[in-house]
Amino acid sequence: xxxxxxxxxxxxxxxxxxxxxxxxxxxxxxxxxxxxxxxxxxxxxxxxxxxxxxxxxxxxxxxxxxxxxxxxxxxxxxxxxxxxxxxxxxxxxxxxxxxxxxxxxxxxxxxxxxxxxxxxxxxxxxxxxxxxxxxxxxxxxxxx
Ligand code: HEM
Numbered sequence: 001x002x003x004x005x006x007x008x009x010x011x012x013x014x015x016x017x018x019x020x021x022x023x024x025x026x027x028x029x030x031x032x033x034x035x036x037x038x039x040x041x042x043x044x045x046x047x048x049x050x051x052x053x054x055x056x057x058x059x060x061x062x063x064x065x066x067x068x069x070x071x072x073x074x075x076x077x078x079x080x081x082x083x084x085x086x087x088x089x090x091x092x093x094x095x096x097x098x099x100x101x102x103x104x105x106x107x108x109x110x111x112x113x114x115x116x117x118x119x120x121x122x123x124x125x126x127x128x129x130x131x132x133x134x135x136x137x138x139x140x141x142x143x144x
Pocket of ligand 1: 053056057064068071072075087088089090094095100104105108133136140
């Protein structure tokens with residue numbers, strides 16, 4: 001069958017347009033940059049104030065903590081398909097040597113769940129966040 005001139009080029013373009021008109025990115029559904037910053041604002045004090053996880057932030061300067069917080073916001077925005085370029089290190093490199101254990105990880109996930117609940121994030125988005133974060137586990141948790 002003869003192809004219409006330009007057909008091969010027009011079809012993918014149309015698909016991309018259709019998708020962007022019907023599906024919002026996770027970034028958009030979480031409220032964009034401000035929504036994700038709100039998520040991090042709620043989560044970090046939970047982690048830092050936790051009896052077991054607090055050791056990871058003990059004796060660190062305020063500026064170092066602020067820098068890490070900014071990188072976490074950027075990382076989450078970029079990972080949720082937002083218009084942000086993440087300039088930090090990858091997850092394996094940035095957590096290597098901290099000896100983050102299975103138990104630390106479970107507590108972290110508990111706090112992330114509490115943040116999602118506190119902010120009233122809908123179930124669909126909670127599931128997408130949990131799936132994404134879980135995919136990072138092998139890079140972050142170290143076998144002790
Ligand atoms: C038990 C779990 C975790 C603990 C205890 C933890 C702890 C930390 C600490 C202490 C730092 C600062 C490292 C430094 O200044 O050199 C850091 C950096 C970072 N973490 Fe985590 N983290 C955990 C899980 C995660 C997860 C699940 C994510 C992503 C969703 C994440 C994203 C980041 C990012 C983006 C940075 C900054 C990387 C950079 O400095 O270039 N962390 N984390």
